[in-house]
Amino acid sequence: MFAVGIAVGIDTIRIREKAGATDILGGGFAKCSILTDATSCWTDVGAPCRGLPAFSHFVIGAQTVRAISLFGRHDLTGAIHSPATWRACAARPDCGFGGISASGTGGRAATWRLQHQRNSDDRNGEDSMIKPHFALGAAPADERLPREFAPQTFWLSGCSRQPVGEEILHSHSSFYMVCGSSKTAIIDTGSSRDWVDIQRQLREALNGRTLDYIIPSHPEMPHMGNLEPLLELFPKAKVLGDIRNYHLYFPDMDDRFEMRHPGDILDLGNRKIEFIEAIIHDLPNSLWVYDHKEQVLFSCDAYCYTHEHEPGQCAMLAEELPDEPTVADTSFVTSRALAWTQVVDSEPFCKALDELLEARPIKFIAPTHGGVITDVRRMTTLFQEGMRQIRER
Template identity: 35%
Template sequence: MTTDFTRTGVLPRLITPDCLWTGGCIAASVPGFLAHYSCFLLKGARASVLIDTGHPMHAEQVERDITAFLGDRPLDFVFPTHGELPHAGLLERWLRKWPDAVAVGDMRDWHLYLPALSHRFRQVAPGDVLDLGDRDFTFLPAIWRDLPDSLWGWDPKDRILFLSDACACFHPHTPGQSDHFTSEIAPPDVPLMQDFNSKALHWPRFTDSTGSFAAMDALLAALQPRLLCSAHGAVVDQPFELMPLFKAGLAQAA
């Protein structure tokens, strides 16, 4: 059976010719709403990288999508943006399925979790790159991060910024909304983003997050991204138009 990578209302969806959005949605803590648990497969001319592993609840779906999109090519790199279940919970599964794949990221503690696979871990830092053949996938500091080991990623060819937990928002429990870009749905709701960030990032409840806004503005000005890809929200195809809303969704009283 041929996998449909066009917009269908449910994942997967091809967001550029070289980048597949897959994963699924899970009921949110707010009744009547869902949260994305997404990962993204970027296929270069020579090598591929999976950004986040997907949630274990979606393992079979993600595996089908990855396999179909790669065709006869292997998966070369797996990039867990940080060591939390929705972002890294399937790392062992993908490394065992693709025995030549290498895990890249801040792998500081992973030898304790998967010691038998530690020879396939590559520690990277902001500024390091992966040569995918027709693009250098670049690792970036995570400005709005979840854990200390969080990293972001940048695809300079398609100008996609992979943001892990940032720019996340719950969405209504309405069939057919799971694979929408932000331009295809109503703007993200600020109280819903504040609720998500207070539970996922935690630190906005205890500190003034507005101090991070200048760094985010500088990053966007330097990169000029076309798409923002969050693990827990719609793909943002209006990054500069919606950034004030994402800032408001992060800012909370200390």
């Protein structure tokens, strides 16, 4: 039996079975999980993980670690965020974690990572170093970031390397800063893997100002993985968004979280940004953001794409790349990040994207897993076709 499961709540699992394959926990299939929300987990086994190391995990939140027991004991790779999560992992050897320790400085602001684990496939029995983001490691920091792609609108990012056959592709973990005359905000936080360079990028983009608002689009590692160190680095910053369950991660900081809904407006002084419904998303508490002044759509997990492993490309706009993104570049990321695209009719989502472009003037699209897009219509067409092809495979 081959299964793809979505668990909403630790005690609730919805399983879709496909005939003709082996058990979910065995049979040599590549296994890949992203455990995100403290009270939910998402697991996807098999085809979407082709080319990835066996069983990779992102782990956020102590209760999520407890949910790992749903999958039994396995060798895991990934990144752990927050001391509470680390303590929960350390207390649960049945989850398959080896020795766990913390790296970095700053107490709670430290990025907590798995450093060593026993690799069951290593016949020599040697410990292997864990690298977050599908265990493939970060690309070298691009010194051209942050990049001001519109007035007082900055692109910040880190990239991961993803081998596909003999080729190496890059996938962004981008986030963005919007500066008004009186307040500043970032949309998403970047991945904890990139925290060292992210601090440099933040300093340069802020240029002496402080950060007032942090807007994680949803509770997943590339989108809120640096939330804890950011809250310590900017002690007066508020977290805005659909923040259900965030208090489970940060019970001592509940007063710094404020709920927002689609249609809510955030005034930054001489510009306003709006929280809007996320048309494409992997968690129910996802929100997109629209900047009315510069006409930027911050699209979270939509409009994602890969690019080649070449110097300087990590800081190029989509249309500046020597080879502009293709349908294959978009579907590669989407099929792995959003497993539901393999089984759900994409046409309602494609129609909703068209309606959004008709309803709002959009000059730029700023995705998390990609660089800034300026040819909005072309990329929309590519992304829509990519979603259709995922379902047809």
